[in-house]
Amino acid sequence: MTTDRKPLDIKICGLKTDVALEAALAGGASHVGFIFFPKSPRNIEPDAAGRLRQAARGKASAVAVTVDADDALLDRIVAVMAPDMLQLHGSETPVRAAEIRARYGLPVVKAVSVRTASNLAAIEPYRGIVDRFLFDAKPPKGSELPGGNGVSFDWSLLARIPAGTDYFLSGGLNAGNIGEALRVAAPPAIDISSGVESAPGVKDPALIEAFFRAVKDSAKHRAA
Numbered sequence: 001m002t003t004d005r006k007p008l009d010i011k012i013c014g015l016k017t018d019v020a021l022e023a024a025l026a027g028g029a030s031h032v033g034f035i036f037f038p039k040s041p042r043n044i045e046p047d048a049a050g051r052l053r054q055a056a057r058g059k060a061s062a063v064a065v066t067v068d069a070d071d072a073l074l075d076r077i078v079a080v081m082a083p084d085m086l087q088l089h090g091s092e093t094p095v096r097a098a099e100i101r102a103r104y105g106l107p108v109v110k111a112v113s114v115r116t117a118s119n120l121a122a123i124e125p126y127r128g129i130v131d132r133f134l135f136d137a138k139p140p141k142g143s144e145l146p147g148g149n150g151v152s153f154d155w156s157l158l159a160r161i162p163a164g165t166d167y168f169l170s171g172g173l174n175a176g177n178i179g180e181a182l183r184v185a186a187p188p189a190i191d192i193s194s195g196v197e198s199a200p201g202v203k204d205p206a207l208i209e210a211f212f213r214a215v216k217d218s219a220k221h222r223a224a
């Protein structure tokens with residue numbers, strides 16, 4: 001059987017070490033993400049991220065994740081790390097997203113937090129401005145992190161997204177639930193962070209490998 005579906009993009013986010021990066025690349029990550037948010041256990045300095053992104057060059061797209069960053073921080077990240085893509089994971093407006101895209105000439109991913117169908121309407125003003133969305137769960141009460149909380153949302157809500165919308169399905173994915181997530185939402189791309197960690201901010205190569213294996217197994221399952 002042949003299919004004209006694009007291969008699934010897979011982003012491993014919150015990388016901080018060579019070992020974790022190697023595991024992500026060995027598994028076949030299309031994207032590797034670096035978090036620039038001091039409150040996060042995954043926070044990384046631009047020069048360290050630049051060294052890792054250099055090792056990923058030609059193998060995976062490097063994504064710089066920021067939260068309502070000002071131009072000074074973005075200038076520094078872009079100059080030092082040279083990302084392929086910018087992920088905006090805060091309350092950036094469509095105007096701000098457009099400014100950032102124009103200023104750096106880089107593709108922009110806008111994170112949107114989802115709990116109910118009405119949250120998905122939030123993407124409409126960003127259409128034609130950003131290159132891709134990332135649908136994540138709303139952070140649990142009390143969390144200081146807008147992402148990386150290991151919480152998922154109702155994937156069936158994504159059935160309402162207009163066909164052709166490019167997005168990462170994110171939030172609470174792991175080797176145990178990715179098969180079901182792919183079956184329910186059939187997303188063009190997926191993103192994972194805490195589901196491949198042994199402790200907050202500590203990526204576990206064995207969990208990364210298990211995640212890629214689960215993705216492959218589920219694809220085999222669906223093709224059979």
Ligand SMILES: O=C(O)c1ccccc1NCC(=O)[C@H](O)[C@H](O)COP(=O)(O)O
Nearest residue numbers: 013040147148149150171172192193194
């Ligand atoms: O991961 C973080 O610590 C983080 C902090 C601040 C903004 C964004 C953050 N993560 C962004 C991501 O793209 C995560 O991969 C995404 O939220 C999914 O995380 P998880 O539910 O842990 O898989």
